[in-house]
Amino acid sequence: MTRPRPERSAASQLAASGRRLTTPRKAVLEALGRADGPLTIEEIWEAVPDVGRATVFRTVKLLLELGLICRVVLENGSVRYVPATPDHHHHFICSGCGAVEEFQHPPIDEAIRTLAESAGFELSGHAVELYGRCRHCRAATPD
Amino acid sequence: MTRPRPERSAASQLAASGRRLTTPRKAVLEALGRADGPLTIEEIWEAVPDVGRATVFRTVKLLLELGLICRVVLENGSVRYVPATPDHHHHFICSGCGAVEEFQHPPIDEAIRTLAESAGFELSGHAVELYGRCRHCRAATPD
DNA sequence: CACAGTACTGAGACCTGGTATCATTTCGCC
DNA sequence: GGCGAAATGATACCAGGTCTCAGTACTGTG
Ligand SMILES: [Mn+2]
Ligand SMILES: [Mn+2]
Ligand SMILES: [Zn+2]
Ligand SMILES: [Zn+2]
Numbered sequence: 037m038t039r040p041r042p043e044r045s046a047a048s049q050l051a052a053s054g055r056r057l058t059t060p061r062k063a064v065l066e067a068l069g070r071a072d073g074p075l076t077i078e079e080i081w082e083a084v085p086d087v088g089r090a091t092v093f094r095t096v097k098l099l100l101e102l103g104l105i106c107r108v109v110l111e112n113g114s115v116r117y118v119p120a121t122p123d124h125h126h127h128f129i130c131s132g133c134g135a136v137e138e139f140q141h142p143p144i145d146e147a148i149r150t151l152a153e154s155a156g157f158e159l160s161g162h163a164v165e166l167y168g169r170c171r172h173c174r175a176a177t178p179d
Numbered sequence: 180m181t182r183p184r185p186e187r188s189a190a191s192q193l194a195a196s197g198r199r200l201t202t203p204r205k206a207v208l209e210a211l212g213r214a215d216g217p218l219t220i221e222e223i224w225e226a227v228p229d230v231g232r233a234t235v236f237r238t239v240k241l242l243l244e245l246g247l248i249c250r251v252v253l254e255n256g257s258v259r260y261v262p263a264t265p266d267h268h269h270h271f272i273c274s275g276c277g278a279v280e281e282f283q284h285p286p287i288d289e290a291i292r293t294l295a296e297s298a299g300f301e302l303s304g305h306a307v308e309l310y311g312r313c314r315h316c317r318a319a320t321p322d
Numbered sequence: 323c324a325c326a327g328t329a330c331t332g333a334g335a336c337c338t339g340g341t342a343t344c345a346t347t348t349c350g351c352c
Numbered sequence: 353g354g355c356g357a358a359a360t361g362a363t364a365c366c367a368g369g370t371c372t373c374a375g376t377a378c379t380g381t382g
Contacts, residue, residue, distance in 0.1 A: 056378070058330065077368080088332035093369060109252070111304060128300055139298065143290040148309065151284040156314035157271055161254065163308045166291065171299035199349070201359065220339075231361035236340060 044122060049102050060087040064095045065104065065119070073134045074108045074116035108136050111167045126164040132173030192245050203230040207238045208247065208262070216277045217251045217259035251279050254310045269307040275316030 047057040067083035081092045099105040106120040108127055118136050125138040152159045189208055190200040210226035224235045242248040249263040251270055261279050268281040295302045
């Protein structure tokens with residue numbers, strides 16, 4: 037007997053707000069899934085030839101709101117998108133290969149909470165992005 | 180007897196790279212100093228009537244590179260600028276009054292270093308931005 | 323099945339933050 | 353004062369992103 041559990045599939049996430057998992061939406065999601073790194077909007081668009089540009093923008097915004105994808109801000113300020121783990125996490129972005137690794141590390145969040153408390157801030161959210169070189173890139177060019 | 184110490188004035192920072200502290204640059208810096216919160220480029224431009232738009236952009240970029248001002252990314256993604264403390268710090272951004280408070284909190288940086296080490300990342304930088312309501316806004320509308 | 327109503331779509335006009343160009347001005351230095 | 357480098361303002365331009373709108377795809381109700 038299958039116990040009912042909170043549904044997290046894209047379709048049900050969308051359905052919960054009266055939306056549908058349409059062909060263009062599925063295509064964008066799959067394009068991001070296939071890619072081995074974060075994509076720009078333009079790259080998504082290229083990967084999804086029959087979808088209009090406006091629809092790509094609309095879809096990315098929607099998927100962001102639903103938490104199905106993440107916006108990643110590179111060190112130079114440009115933004116790209118990756119499929120998301122739905123849980124709270126942060127990003128490490130490799131300047132060598134462009135890979136994005138999600139991580140979670142309770143001590144960081146803990147330290148943030150502690151600081152906010154002692155400073156009298158009421159936190160609604162926080163962003164932590166790390167920049168540097170990943171294990172693979174270090175191995176490739178140790179220097 | 181005044182001991183020579185590392186000069187950090189805007190003028191000397193600029194001079195160090197063969198640049199000059201010109202009237203427009205001084206004006207932009209002063210506009211940011213006068214403001215009681217972070218400004219957009221457009222707001223800076225309005226505050227500095229005789230300076231061309233391109234020069235405002237150029238100046239902001241230059242002051243950023245020199246670390247004389249900070250780019251602050253709001254929760255909605257829009258960007259604003261504030262005068263900077265030259266030391267390493269992070270930002271707390273109040274969604275109530277828009278104020279930006281700088282803070283530094285070694286445990287956060289410590290936790291980040293620890294994580295990076297254990298994950299095999301070679302860090303080149305990191306960003307931490309906190310969002311929420313400041314002490315004053317909480318007092319005003321405790322809700 | 324017919325039909326009504328809503329969600330969604332693509333094309334293209336449009337808007338806006340930012341850059342490139344270039345002729346002119348400012349400034350430090352001799 | 354005169355020279356060359358740095359800086360400036362006007363303006364054309366570009367790139368991301370949004371808006372509009374007429375048409376399409378679904379959903380669900382009878
Ligand atoms: Mn993510
Ligand atoms: Mn700052
Ligand atoms: Zn890498
Ligand atoms: Zn506040």
